[in-house]
Amino acid sequence: MPTVLVIGPYRFFFVSLDYGEPPHIHVQREKFVAKFWLDPVQLEKSGGFKAQELNQIGKLVQENQTYLLERWYEHFGQ
Template sequence: MPTILYILGWRIFFYSNEGEEPIHVHAQKGDMECKFWIDEEIMDIREAIGYNLTPKARKEIRKIIFQNFDLIVQSWKEYFKS
């Protein structure tokens, strides 16, 4: 389970067996967890799963993902050799 970064209590990661899926990222903080699909072409994200996310936490993690968009895409491509 490669971790991309830790920031503001969030762990941003992906699972090593998900290389056949489109680019996405998981995030976890306390008992909150979520998954966001990454659309590299239009530089956008879409929430796939959100568990126990408060509106404030959802806004925070979306901001973190957008601020680290290039790092997330690069990490995925390097890991999965895509």
């Protein structure tokens, strides 16, 4: 599970077995893990986070979308 970005308490990472899915990122804080599609940015799974925090995380994903997509394609190809 390569970590591609850390912002504050959030770890942004890929799961290598996810190569068959559209580009997305997992975001972890402690025991919570959310999943966001990257193009377009959209929440897939909330992973126990509350709505307000998911909104904050979604903004971080949006702000870093280009970087995260670049890392996705470096990791998985295409």
